[in-house]
Amino acid sequence: MRDTSRLAAADLLALASLGLRMRRLRAALSALGISIGVAAIVGVLGITQSSQSDLLAQIDRLGTNLLTVQNGRQFNGGEAKLPTAARLMIGHIPAVEHVSATALLTGAVYRSDLVPSYETGGIGVRATDVALLDTLNGRVLHGTFLNAAMANYPATVLGFGAARYLGIDRLDEPTRIWIGRRWFTVVGILEPLPLAPEIDQSALIGWPIAQSALAFDGFPTRIYVWAATDQVGAVDAILGATANPENPEQVAVSRPSDALAARLAVQSSSTTLIIGLGAIALLVGGVGIANVMFVSVLERRSEIGLRRALGATRPQIAAQFLAESLLLSTIGGIIGVAAGTIATAGYATLQGWTILIPPTGWAALIAAIAIGAVAGLYPALRAARLAPTDALRST
Amino acid sequence: MSKAVIELRDVVRRYPGDPPVESLREVTLRVEPGELLAVMGPSGSGKTTLLHIAGTLDRPSSGSVRIDGVDTSSMNDGQLSGFRATRLGFVFQQFYLIEGMTVLDNVAAGLLYRGVDGRQRRRQAAVALERVGLGHRLVHRPAQLSGGERQRTAIARAVVGRPKVVLADEPTGNLDSASGIAIVELLRDLHRDGTTVIVITHSPVVAGAMDRRVELMDGRVERDTGGPSHA
Numbered sequence A: 001m002r003d004t005s006r007l008a009a010a011d012l013l014a015l016a017s018l019g020l021r022m023r024r025l026r027a028a029l030s031a032l033g034i035s036i037g038v039a040a041i042v043g044v045l046g047i048t049q050s051s052q053s054d055l056l057a058q059i060d061r062l063g064t065n066l067l068t069v070q071n072g073r074q075f076n077g078g079e080a081k082l083p084t085a086a087r088l089m090i091g092h093i094p095a096v097e098h099v100s101a102t103a104l105l106t107g108a109v110y111r112s113d114l115v116p117s118y119e120t121g122g123i124g125v126r127a128t129d130v131a132l133l134d135t136l137n138g139r140v141l142h143g144t145f146l147n148a149a150m151a152n153y154p155a156t157v158l159g160f161g162a163a164r165y166l167g168i169d170r171l172d173e174p175t176r177i178w179i180g181r182r183w184f185t186v187v188g189i190l191e192p193l194p195l196a197p198e199i200d201q202s203a204l205i206g207w208p209i210a211q212s213a214l215a216f217d218g219f220p221t222r223i224y225v226w227a228a229t230d231q232v233g234a235v236d237a238i239l240g241a242t243a244n245p246e247n248p249e250q251v252a253v254s255r256p257s258d259a260l261a262a263r264l265a266v267q268s269s270s271t272t273l274i275i276g277l278g279a280i281a282l283l284v285g286g287v288g289i290a291n292v293m294f295v296s297v298l299e300r301r302s303e304i305g306l307r308r309a310l311g312a313t314r315p316q317i318a319a320q321f322l323a324e325s326l327l328l329s330t331i332g333g334i335i336g337v338a339a340g341t342i343a344t345a346g347y348a349t350l351q352g353w354t355i356l357i358p359p360t361g362w363a364a365l366i367a368a369i370a371i372g373a374v375a376g377l378y379p380a381l382r383a384a385r386l387a388p389t390d391a392l393r394s395t
Numbered sequence B: 001m002s003k004a005v006i007e008l009r010d011v012v013r014r015y016p017g018d019p020p021v022e023s024l025r026e027v028t029l030r031v032e033p034g035e036l037l038a039v040m041g042p043s044g045s046g047k048t049t050l051l052h053i054a055g056t057l058d059r060p061s062s063g064s065v066r067i068d069g070v071d072t073s074s075m076n077d078g079q080l081s082g083f084r085a086t087r088l089g090f091v092f093q094q095f096y097l098i099e100g101m102t103v104l105d106n107v108a109a110g111l112l113y114r115g116v117d118g119r120q121r122r123r124q125a126a127v128a129l130e131r132v133g134l135g136h137r138l139v140h141r142p143a144q145l146s147g148g149e150r151q152r153t154a155i156a157r158a159v160v161g162r163p164k165v166v167l168a169d170e171p172t173g174n175l176d177s178a179s180g181i182a183i184v185e186l187l188r189d190l191h192r193d194g195t196t197v198i199v200i201t202h203s204p205v206v207a208g209a210m211d212r213r214v215e216l217m218d219g220r221v222e223r224d225t226g227g228p229s230h231a
């Protein structure tokens, strides 16, 4: 038979948009569910991915070579003592490139001698040897680090956090702070040390001046070790016995970069939760679209009858409603991807990260389109199955 | 004997139920090309059913329907749809214009399922609207038209593809008499151009303007003024 019904693809798209244009608000609301789901998935994936790549870059930059040695038995708030020989012994391990001993002292730091003594703040005083900066792979922001000569005098170097806490951001003029019972001149301020946050929050003074002026007994409480890159594990294994041969079990060795790596894992698990919620929003959005499509088919019975009279076949009627549902979910999905991307870009820019939208974000768009297809399928088949006479008699 | 454009033979349309309803009982009707025919009868006598079956929108429970000599009983839904797209034009009492589209696009929709491209559809639709006297209403919405203008739009849509047969179900039922006369004039115009026109009507005035009148009663042909053959 030469008399066949034909419907061009471009016309099908116009037909699909007809229903949406006729009921704009309803279409917008039903697409919103899909948008929210996709935006949540894309945004969360984008933000965690950007943050994780930043963390990885940070770990890369800081290196995983640093190890810290402490006495495992802590007492309230302070750090327990390690043997005085520990630093020297550790220094003999061939794979150790730098080693540095520090000791947390009792005593508070003040901007001046007028600040009441209960305002101790979060700043600790630490005695340190002059190798600390090299061991931590750190840098000074202002001034210099302590050297062997200065270590005998009341001179101090402030961690980044400590300087900020004390309100000291430049050293153009001679600056003094009150430590224990005397003035110390600030000779330097360090850059932030993400792997040694306790140093960040400390005022560092030389080992000899600590002994002479602050009644320091000379026992280290925390030793920093920089191991050769491919030997970190081996060094880690023998540090306890080296630091305290009598009681190796009392020694706690930790690798600060592990804490950063652990944050990666924590983020991944909370990401899974939010993505699950996004997937549920997508499903609910799909139910919403199915609902709207059913209503649309019911309301447009006479249009369906008319189109059948104009020559539309059953598959062409089904295609019209399926295309409408697909268009709805695709628009919702695209808006969701856009919103998620904007959220990611905004947050990453705020945090100074590079923006990363993982390919799984695009999978959310594909899922949205697939949901639109599934949601529209049954209403479309219902529309197609409608007998033309019933459709025309319905009004 | 020339080929009938529509030929119903012993057509029965039965709706299952208790008791079953028969809206057509052994109707035989032969319509020659170019006829201008009115179908009359009281409400419930089966006029709309007859029109749906003659227009392939419905199938008879028994009996046969031939269009242009082709037996429709062996055709599937897709083939019947193709038939409607190319050879038949419908006009309904309720107009069935689509509110989201302009008058022009409503009429152009009459060519949609023939695969005619959009620009060509609109060009032909404008011509059809010109012909029904609505050349100045192309970009209006159906809701902005009077009842008579809407029905003229619906007629333009039915004839835009120059179908062989136009089937109209009470096209003047919702209109005042002046508008109704304008519609009748349009139908007579089509007839003059060689289109076969079948009109269902309750109005004696409309029926009087047609060449042949068929009266239904309880699903049977009660009277046929000019039918060439009876069962």
Ligand SMILES: Nc1ncnc2c1ncn2[C@@H]1O[C@H](COP(=O)(O)OP(=O)(O)OP(=O)(O)O)[C@@H](O)[C@H]1O
Binding pocket: B015, B021, B022, B023, B041, B042, B043, B044, B045, B046, B047, B048, B049, B050
């Ligand atoms: N789907 C159906 N199921 C059962 N009965 C039906 C169905 N469709 C139509 N009928 C019955 O068939 C009979 C004829 O209906 P039809 O619509 O053809 O009448 P009509 O002559 O067009 O009437 P009107 O002038 O009121 O439009 C009626 O009694 C109607 O109730």
Ligand SMILES: [Mg+2]
Binding pocket: B047, B048, B049, B169
């Ligand atoms: Mg009727």
